[in-house]
Amino acid sequence: MSQFRLARLSVLIAAIGFNMLPALSHAQEAQPAAAGAPAAAPADTVRPEIFKLLEPAAVKASMDAKNYADVQSRIDQAAAIPALTPYETFVLNRLRVALASTTNNAPMAMTALEAVIESGKLDKKSQGDFIQALANYHYNAKDYANAIKWFTRYQTETGDIATVRPYIIRAYYFNNDFARAKQELLADLAAKQQAGQTPTLEELQLLANTGSKSKDPTTYLTAMENLVRYYPSDDYWTDLLGRVQGKAGYSDRFALDVLRLQFKAVSTMPPQDYSDMAEIALQNAFPTEAKKVLDAGFAKGVLGTGGNAAKHKKLRDQANKAAADDAKNIASGEAAANKSKDGTGLVNLGYAFVTMDQFDKGIDLIQKGIAKGGLKRPEDAKLRLGYSLAMAGKKDEAIKVLESVKGGEGVSDLARYWIFWLNRPATAAAAPAAAAQ
Numbered sequence: 001m002s003q004f005r006l007a008r009l010s011v012l013i014a015a016i017g018f019n020m021l022p023a024l025s026h027a028q029e030a031q032p033a034a035a036g037a038p039a040a041a042p043a044d045t046v047r048p049e050i051f052k053l054l055e056p057a058a059v060k061a062s063m064d065a066k067n068y069a070d071v072q073s074r075i076d077q078a079a080a081i082p083a084l085t086p087y088e089t090f091v092l093n094r095l096r097v098a099l100a101s102t103t104n105n106a107p108m109a110m111t112a113l114e115a116v117i118e119s120g121k122l123d124k125k126s127q128g129d130f131i132q133a134l135a136n137y138h139y140n141a142k143d144y145a146n147a148i149k150w151f152t153r154y155q156t157e158t159g160d161i162a163t164v165r166p167y168i169i170r171a172y173y174f175n176n177d178f179a180r181a182k183q184e185l186l187a188d189l190a191a192k193q194q195a196g197q198t199p200t201l202e203e204l205q206l207l208a209n210t211g212s213k214s215k216d217p218t219t220y221l222t223a224m225e226n227l228v229r230y231y232p233s234d235d236y237w238t239d240l241l242g243r244v245q246g247k248a249g250y251s252d253r254f255a256l257d258v259l260r261l262q263f264k265a266v267s268t269m270p271p272q273d274y275s276d277m278a279e280i281a282l283q284n285a286f287p288t289e290a291k292k293v294l295d296a297g298f299a300k301g302v303l304g305t306g307g308n309a310a311k312h313k314k315l316r317d318q319a320n321k322a323a324a325d326d327a328k329n330i331a332s333g334e335a336a337a338n339k340s341k342d343g344t345g346l347v348n349l350g351y352a353f354v355t356m357d358q359f360d361k362g363i364d365l366i367q368k369g370i371a372k373g374g375l376k377r378p379e380d381a382k383l384r385l386g387y388s389l390a391m392a393g394k395k396d397e398a399i400k401v402l403e404s405v406k407g408g409e410g411v412s413d414l415a416r417y418w419i420f421w422l423n424r425p426a427t428a429a430a431a432p433a434a435a436a437q
Contacts, residue, residue, distance in 0.1 A: 366381065
């Protein structure tokens with residue numbers, strides 16, 4: 001975030017620096033002054049004695065030569081002349097802004113900027129530039145309350161709401177006003193999604209940080225959901241799927257379903273997740289799935305090494321044997337599943353065929369099981385049908401089914417996350433898809 005704000009400030013200072021000094025002219029014929037009073041200069045001119053000190057060519061020569069002490073001396077001498085007119089004061093402050101921006105004298109720059117802004121002598125465009133520069137100075141000085149004040153004034157005076165809005169939101173965040181930062185970030189997220197626009201990575205990261213700093217798991221989870229939706233990465237997916245299982249009301253019966261999505265969505269899982277997924281798959285009578293997961297873990301070099309190498313090999317041998325037996329006997333289970341009073345057997349058998357890459361056969365059986373009814377948790381079966389279609393590469397059909405999944409305990413969350421994976425940006429699609437084979 002520091003690069004973001006410093007770059008913007010440098011652009012502004014370049015715009016309002018030395019080249020933005022007002023053209024100076026001096027009063028050629030000063031009117032006689034009252035007894036004891038200095039001669040007054042006409043409006044928007046400076047008196048000859050001030051013009052002599054601030055003569056543009058001389059000032060520019062000193063600036064170009066980096067003789068900043070001479071420029072400061074000229075300013076100080078002019079400022080000491082009695083009864084400065086508003087315009088003369090304006091000119092001095094403009095020169096102070098130029099000198100301060102060149103010498104990185106932030107206190108002088110802020111004082112001079114505010115004086116110039118309040119002078120009433122700037123055109124509308126310059127007024128906005130000076131206000132924005134002053135706001136950025138306060139922001140970089142970590143005076144976030146004043147930064148918000150001046151950024152808001154910029155919005156009011158220019159009508160340009162969008163340019164400085166990111167600064168305002170960050171100022172709320174850095175000022176520890178997490179409630180306001182969250183409010184503004186969520187409002188922007190909703191507006192962009194409604195308009196079909198993609199939120200920026202920085203906005204979503206800031207929303208996640210806001211949720212984390214304020215110990216607000218709901219906000220953090222919202223940010224992570226949108227990060228995997230728009231900017232998927234292994235880290236974001238792993239974080240999201242790990243945290244969603246701690247969500248209030250989440251059922252641990254979805255442990256295998258979560259790992260199935262993680263296996264698809266990330267390029268490499270942690271070693272424990274490969275072995276956990278394989279063990280749960282074996283417990284649920286999906287040995288071919290267990291074999292595939294373990295094969296992937298070994299191929300990636302995360303299993304079969306270190307202190308758990310023997311354990312991994314034993315688990316793999318177990319999965320290989322069970323998968324071979326299942327391949328010989330799976331067809332005989334169809335008749336029994338068809339005779340069952342409910343569709344549970346057909347759904348389970350169908351998914352077993354899906355794990356063997358017999359997608360059409362497996363999906364047909366799952367659909368028959370759902371249609372047969374009598375399921376204890378029909379939404380769970382629809383979720384399984386949805387991601388079976390996703391694994392089969394039937395994206396549109398998968399999304400249609402997944403969008404129909406309703407309910408709590410995590411089932412609708414997982415359905416939504418599968419849709420995020422199916423709709424992942426094209427640049428993120430290749431690696432996870434290949435890793436999931």
